[in-house]
Amino acid sequence: MKFQFSLKYFLISIFIFLIEVLIATKLKDVFFVRAYLGDVIVVMLLYTLIKSFFSVNNEKLILGILIFSCLLEFAQYFNIAEKLGFRKGSLMYIIIGNSFSWIDILCYGVGCLLVYLFVKLKPNF
Structure with a gap:
């Protein structure tokens, strides 16, 4: 992994x-979008954010993001946000999440x- 900014x-x-902000604020009443699409898109956000600053192997990055997302989801099962002392409704509480769901793991996948x-269809992406 090498630091390399990509505009x-x-x-x-x-x-x-x-x-993601639009989904969380304006489309929160549209169940499918809020419940599923946001989780599908968040891994894409992680991918592009990391690629913004680092030159890294695409396959390893995608696998790492999937593992990270699953670990974070499993941490929600143990109420990690509360155990870390984040108040309900705080930004970190929302980012970490507060309820485990197998469906979320499927969405990350x-x-x-x-x-x-x-990436495979557009090799230079």
Whole structure:
């Protein structure tokens, strides 16, 4: 892994982040979008954010993001946000999450698969 800033990935990250904010604030009543699409997109955000600052192997990065996402989801099972002292509703409480779901893990897997397929179809991405 080597530090290398990429404006392209950084701009894509900002765009995806704005979509996530839109989902969380304006589309929170649209169940499918809030419950599933946000989790699919968040792994894409992690991918582009890391690629914004580092030159790294795509497959290893995607696998690492999937593992990280699953570990974070499993940490939610043990109420890690509360154990770390974050108050309900605080930014870190929301980021870490507060409820375990197998569906979320499936969504992370779908998001990573989509990133992988996109990378394979567009090798310079």
